[in-house]
Amino acid sequence: MSDRELAGTTALVTGASRGFGRGIATALSRAGAQVVGVARDRGQLEDLRAELGGSFTPEPADAADPVVAGQLIDAYRPTVLVLNAGATPLPRPVHHHTWQTFSRNWEVDVQHVFHFTREALLAPLAPGSTVITLSSGAALRGSPLSGGYAGAKAAIRWLTGYAAEESERAGLGLRFVSLLPQLTPATDLGARYVAAYAARQGGAQAVPAASGPAAQASSAPAASGPPLTPDLAGQAVTDLAADPGYREPAYMLTAAGLRPLA
Numbered sequence: 001m002s003d004r005e006l007a008g009t010t011a012l013v014t015g016a017s018r019g020f021g022r023g024i025a026t027a028l029s030r031a032g033a034q035v036v037g038v039a040r041d042r043g044q045l046e047d048l049r050a051e052l053g054g055s056f057t058p059e060p061a062d063a064a065d066p067v068v069a070g071q072l073i074d075a076y077r078p079t080v081l082v083l084n085a086g087a088t089p090l091p092r093p094v095h096h097h098t099w100q101t102f103s104r105n106w107e108v109d110v111q112h113v114f115h116f117t118r119e120a121l122l123a124p125l126a127p128g129s130t131v132i133t134l135s136s137g138a139a140l141r142g143s144p145l146s147g148g149y150a151g152a153k154a155a156i157r158w159l160t161g162y163a164a165e166e167s168e169r170a171g172l173g174l175r176f177v178s179l180l181p182q183l184t185p186a187t188d189l190g191a192r193y194v195a196a197y198a199a200r201q202g203g204a205q206a207v208p209a210a211s212g213p214a215a216q217a218s219s220a221p222a223a224s225g226p227p228l229t230p231d232l233a234g235q236a237v238t239d240l241a242a243d244p245g246y247r248e249p250a251y252m253l254t255a256a257g258l259r260p261l262a
């Protein structure tokens with residue numbers, strides 16, 4: 001793998017203002033890509049621009065807005081598209097959710113992946129382009145304190161697979177990959193859930209215990225070992241984007257890197 005593969009390419013990262021997205025935007029920029037960062041917080045995007053210089057272009061916007069997806073794909077035609085933006089659901093047991101809070105990650109995470117994926121296929125992006133979506137280990141394990149989050153993240157994995165199939169059928173040559181990160185306290189979203197599960201389980205365990213068929217399908221580790229950080233996520237995404245040899249449809253993402261999922 002060589003970062004030279006990314007020199008001069010254009011990457012678009014949603015949710016670039018903080019957390020994994022900021023780490024991913026930073027790593028791609030340092031690998032030589034021109035990075036377009038999308039998030040709603042203009043100030044945090046401007047801070048990142050000050051840090052990364054001219055290789056980073058802030059695009060303050062709601063990534064779940066279909067017009068935004070169309071405009072940005074038309075304007076930038078990225079060869080690396082990282083669909084990372086995600087809402088933080090209320091950390092509550094299911095019966096303390098309303099339908100609106102339960103479905104929040106469908107409205108933001110799934111909706112933005114839907115719009116951007118659709119635009120990537122319709123454009124279409126150039127052959128050899130890579131679209132990376134952020135699912136979650138919760139898609140395999142469940143996440144009983146976050147309403148519809150786990151289902152939304154499973155839908156993102158399916159949607160990414162469907163898009164790969166459509167690219168194949170139309171001969172577009174696009175690579176679609178979903179990543180399932182391990183829960184980590186190293187981002188705002190993750191820290192909130194590590195704390196919520198620790199409180200619920202008396203501090204004994206930071207993630208829901210794996211059980212049932214979904215758990216058997218998952219070899220995702222619980223929150224042991226070193227945590228996944230935004231820097232490590234950035235390195236993993238950069239490696240994947242630069243190396244067409246990553247051909248699996250989905251990977252677990254932990255501090256140890258990427259591990260293919262069957």
Ligand SMILES: NC(=O)c1ccc[n+]([C@@H]2O[C@H](COP(=O)([O-])OP(=O)(O)OC[C@H]3O[C@@H](n4cnc5c(N)ncnc54)[C@H](OP(=O)(O)O)[C@@H]3O)[C@@H](O)[C@H]2O)c1
Pocket residue numbers: 014015016017018019020021038039040041042044061062063064084085086087088108109134135136137138180181182183184185187188189190191
């Ligand atoms: N951290 C974990 O443990 C973990 C585990 C598995 C999967 N994930 C997934 O990884 C992704 C990143 O998570 P994170 O932990 O880095 O979260 P985070 O620190 O809360 O960051 C979320 C990012 O998404 C952006 N965002 C949220 N809603 C948006 C919208 N409507 N339009 C544009 N940007 C929006 C936020 O920026 P603004 O608020 O400025 O818009 C922010 O940049 C998410 O999809 C998450 O579900 C995280």
